[in-house]
């Protein structure tokens with residue numbers, strides 16, 4: 316199947332007489348004829364559904380669809396993007412461990428890394444996006460478990476230097492984890508560029524219609540945990556599964572098996588089946604929406620560049636953008652998705668006036684759905700961050716984040732230009 320076909324049909328193939336559309340299995344549990352059968356499921360000796368926290372057919376359909384799109388060996392659907400990242404990190408890190416992350420990342424993830432995980436004894440060592448490989452290597456020790464980046468940073472708009480991170484990760488026999496939310500697998504497939512684990516907020520373009528908060532972890536199946544001293548949990552016998560060794564017994568899908576069997580089992584942040592159904596429906600048009608979002612955003616970015624009230628525009632789709640070469644290297648067909656960030660002249664005050672002048676664009680804590688929207692991070696999503704942290708996260712206080720929807724391009728551009736004219 317080509318990518319477009321995977322979007323439409325991937326993850327569900329009905330047998331004779333079964334429903335054409337993947338059904339919503341709204342059931343907490345699954346019935347078995349014998350206790351032995353269910354016992355085997357609990358021991359991970361057999362694959363099958365027994366309790367929705369650990370797996371559900373509707374979630375399974377979505378997991379398979381996204382795994383197919385990314386080119387992975389398995390996936391785990393979670394209740395939100397934050398849950399996906401949390402479980403993905405906890406699958407590799409314990410108290411006393413550390414990991415490396417680019418500092419230009421989503422504000423919620425920055426807080427998770429900088430505050431909550433730190434309080435649990437897991438230290439995130441942030442690096443600047445322009446840090447050299449040698450500088451990153453200096454931060455690595457025996458307890459370093461992974462490198463983390465976003466394919467397109469939200470809201471900074473920069474594109475990850477996959478070659479740099481994957482080279483360092485490989486040299487130290489360490490996992491590269493990529494948040495692929497903003498580019499989506501339709502535009503970029505990080506497993507091709509050295510990623511080993513991908514996380515998603517399916518809340519964004521995968522759902523695409525702002526109906527369902529959700530997340531997904533995808534296992535690339537391209538990392539050998541067994542025999543690697545960095546990952547003791549994949550090499551020790553697990554008492555809760557009668558001595559199973561995840562790295563060995565989990566085969567290529569060891570990472571995702573452990574994320575489900577330990578992380579999801581004990582923390583319980585599974586997606587609701589109804590949300591999985593809506594997200595499946597959303598992905599059915601991902602291949603139609605992403606080109607449109609990208610075209611509209613490019614037109615918007617070009618119009619912004621010409622405007623007198625605009626200090627700078629960040630959109631990798633612009634030919635003179637510093638990330639444009641990287642876009643051509645890692646992303647398909649020059650598509651750069653729908654998120655456009657710009658610096659408004661006059662800072663916070665102008666940002667507020669601008670937002671009030673918009674008609675088509677609504678002020679929402681969201682991006683990446685079919686309706687155009689706007690957000691001023693410094694006064695909303697990133698308001699917990701100090702000015703220094705804001706700068707490190709690539710979110711100066713005059714940054715306005717626009718998300719170009721799939722409406723008519725002229726309507727989108729006119730709404731923004733009118734609002735800027737009226738400041």
Ligand SMILES: *Cc1c(COP(=O)(O)O)cnc(C)c1O
Pocket residue numbers: 395396397398421423424465469494496497515516517518519528529530
């Ligand atoms: C929104 C977002 C998240 C968090 O997802 P939620 O579903 O809101 O928890 C993580 N990473 C990126 C890049 C995001 O845009």
